[in-house]
Amino acid sequence: MKGLLVINAGSSSVRFALYALEGGALSPCLKAHAEGLGSAPRLHLQDGVERTSLDLPPQADQQAAVEAVLDRLEQRFPALELLAAGHRVVHGGPRMHRPLLLDQARLRALENFSRLAPLHNPHNLNAIHALAERRPDLPQVACFDTAFHRSQPRLAQLFGLPREYAERGILRYGFHGLSYEYIASVLPEYAPEASRVVVAHLGNGASMCAIHDGESVASSMGFTALDGLMMGRRCGSLDPGVVLHLIEQEGMSAAEVSDLLYQRSGLLGVSGVGSDMRELLASDAPEAREAVELFCYRARRELGDLVAAMGGLDALVFTAGIGENSAEIRAGIAGSLGWLGLELDRVANDRGEMRISAAGSRVSCWTLATDEEGMIARHTLALVEPVGR
Ligand code: AMP
Numbered sequence: 001m002k003g004l005l006v007i008n009a010g011s012s013s014v015r016f017a018l019y020a021l022e023g024g025a026l027s028p029c030l031k032a033h034a035e036g037l038g039s040a041p042r043l044h045l046q047d048g049v050e051r052t053s054l055d056l057p058p059q060a061d062q063q064a065a066v067e068a069v070l071d072r073l074e075q076r077f078p079a080l081e082l083l084a085a086g087h088r089v090v091h092g093g094p095r096m097h098r099p100l101l102l103d104q105a106r107l108r109a110l111e112n113f114s115r116l117a118p119l120h121n122p123h124n125l126n127a128i129h130a131l132a133e134r135r136p137d138l139p140q141v142a143c144f145d146t147a148f149h150r151s152q153p154r155l156a157q158l159f160g161l162p163r164e165y166a167e168r169g170i171l172r173y174g175f176h177g178l179s180y181e182y183i184a185s186v187l188p189e190y191a192p193e194a195s196r197v198v199v200a201h202l203g204n205g206a207s208m209c210a211i212h213d214g215e216s217v218a219s220s221m222g223f224t225a226l227d228g229l230m231m232g233r234r235c236g237s238l239d240p241g242v243v244l245h246l247i248e249q250e251g252m253s254a255a256e257v258s259d260l261l262y263q264r265s266g267l268l269g270v271s272g273v274g275s276d277m278r279e280l281l282a283s284d285a286p287e288a289r290e291a292v293e294l295f296c297y298r299a300r301r302e303l304g305d306l307v308a309a310m311g312g313l314d315a316l317v318f319t320a321g322i323g324e325n326s327a328e329i330r331a332g333i334a335g336s337l338g339w340l341g342l343e344l345d346r347v348a349n350d351r352g353e354m355r356i357s358a359a360g361s362r363v364s365c366w367t368l369a370t371d372e373e374g375m376i377a378r379h380t381l382a383l384v385e386p387v388g389r
Pocket of ligand 1 (some may be wrong): 019202205275279
């Protein structure tokens with residue numbers, strides 16, 4: 001069996017997906033999720049037949065997770081011929097527009113972008129190095145979360161800073177690009193007439209993207225994955241004066257401010273209950289309710305911003321953990337958009353149907369499952385196929 005391995009490495013978890021390649025078509029045949037790295041690491045595996053979970057050694061990191069999954073793949077699929085591995089790499093900097101087959105020089109260039117995404121890129125690179133150590137001849141492909149947004153017009157990328165900062169790469173990049181690219185690739189099947197689309201990727205990390213005729217034209221995330229919507233633990237848009245105040249008046253160090261904005265804010269910070277939307281929706285605490293309301297309010301405001309950037313809206317799509325699963329949050333965002341021409345079908349929304357706008361709604365509204373791993377597999381195949389010929 002020929003196959004492709006997809007790896008999506010984060011700070012405390014790594015997701016894996018194995019795709020079989022038959023007759024030029026990719027089909028998923030195993031998913032694995034290593035979680036709790038750094039605390040209580042466990043590996044969950046799921047194939048078409050069974051689900052299993054096992055403890056990893058307490059000190060297991062991304063490298064250990066990669067090795068554990070390779071061991072399992074060798075046991076489970078002894079005849080597997082891996083053609084390549086595709087990785088999600090969060091930040092590709094200003095010049096990475098498309099997926100790249102990695103070599104030493106490109107890896108060094110990527111190490112430089114770790115400065116731009118210190119919480120993500122180093123983990124992505126750890127997984128790449130771990131795999132290279134075990135399988136030095138395996139082609140590895142980097143797929144960037146920023147790449148889909150490189151089509152944005154210059155105005156959408158610029159900050160109101162002196163020009164030399166833009167020249168040094170201080171621009172709005174946007175993230176979750178693999179998710180948006182996947183949704184943009186499947187939406188025409190459902191809404192072929194929709195030209196101006198906003199996709200709300202609402203998960204632990206959350207952002208929104210304006211997509212005009214299939215291309216990203218603006219997004220809520222900016223230079224880092226901290227901007228825009230309020231998230232599980234990240235604050236989202238914040239007056240930069242708050243950061244100055246914290247440093248100058250409250251004496252916080254850069255590391256303390258970073259920890260506050262990335263780890264202790266968002267749903268967790270506002271609620272004081274937790275960062276997990278399910279937990280907040282189930283909680284009676286007024287602080288949890290307020291955090292949920294703020295999440296929806298911020299999303300409605302960001303939506304207005306993106307609609308203004310496109311000059312209108314034909315379709316709104318919800319995706320990712322919260323977007324795909326929570327009727328309450330979808331209603332909190334899209335239930336009061338009559339002014340925009342969007343009438344939500346509350347029954348369809350409660351049932352979690354794909355189309356959740358009412359029959360006469362001028363703007364259509366959708367719940368679509370995203371598939372970042374599938375997108376990485378497609379890109380990886382497109383790059384390595386010529387190598388195999
Ligand atoms: P993701 O980062 O895409 O895996 O999404 C994780 C987020 O989705 C967490 O905040 C979860 O609480 C949330 N989530 C998953 N399922 C549900 C659900 N049924 N209702 C509300 N939130 C959910």
